[in-house]
Amino acid sequence: MLLYLSSSGKSDLTDFLEEENEHAQSNKTEVVIKKLVGRFTLKQFVVKDMRNYQSCKYFMVDIGCIEDSLDDFIVALQSFQMMFNARIIVILSGCDNEKAYIDKLLGIGVTDIVSASTVEDLECEIRECLSEAGMQRYKQAEELTKKELKIVPSEIKESVEIEIPRYKWSAKNIKIAVAGAERRNGVTVTAFNFANWLIARGATACYVEMNMNRHLHYLIERYTYEKAGEHYPVGDVDCFLTNEIDKDYNFIIYDCGVIKELTNAFKEAAIRLVCGSLLPYEEANYSKLLHLCKNLSTFKMALSVPLEFQSDCKATFGADLMIADASHDLFNDNINGHIYHPIVKEYIITERKL
Structure with missing residues (x-):
């Protein structure tokens, strides 16, 4: 499907495709076109309306129907x-600031x-954009732009060593349950990162699937x-099937x-962490889990x-919603501390200064 956001003056740009569809042979794939004509704030459209058109393969936008500034338009596309x-196609015909838009795109x-x-x-040009x-x-200009963006003067490169604090803990077998509303919501990587974060800061922690x-x-x-007792060591984390x-451990992460x-492991935990990626079409399942x-x-x-969407998410799910940085490394022990530290700070023994 091709979703086309159009101004009234360019609403007929895809008519030739519809005519070709009518005359297409039965063995030729048709391009199904959904046309929306009017004025749009792209940021709001992406957040609130695009979930209704998830199946579209092409997303074509006439710049003449967009009310966003250039910078806001680019942020919305990102x-x-x-x-x-979906492949993004931008119609710039008649745009007064064409070069600036092209450079940003x-x-x-x-x-x-x-x-x-x-x-x-x-x-x-539209046919070429729709081609495989x-x-x-x-294409070549894009590659040059990417190379330019990657150039970093060698003299400003510095090796920064991050010092991780070590704490004393007052915790014995504190159960932490991590759960998600859908698959690919970061539950497993969060559980592993949490365990590694704790271990790096002097706690003992294990992971239970x-x-x-x-x-x-x-x-x-x-x-x-190699199995050691009932667990398997994966990196620094003892893992149980x-x-x-x-x-005994300070923390047991489920x-x-x-x-x-609700499972017994989740209900009986002292700490419960509910994960969600909160893409527009995932909010409903996250809401259901929170209601549960x-x-x-x-x-x-x-x-x-x-x-740019964080304030909207917090307005929907509460100001206490914590935003996690994406992690693709199970063994990262220094990510999302802004989330993990507040969760376990009551178990940290504060050293008294004389």
């Missing part, structure tokens, strides 16, 4: 790129840009085959995976929400 997989990797002035040329390879005219995803089996095969823990109903937990104390965490 947010779109994070949330959706190339900077974020958007190369399907239509700028022709005649009907015939417009149709040719897309518009080729700006309490879901059916079997992620831990793959990690054991990759990182260790079952809730048969054979020694990876509950996706939960649709309404009689329990929980910490709410949203994974990698774009800055």
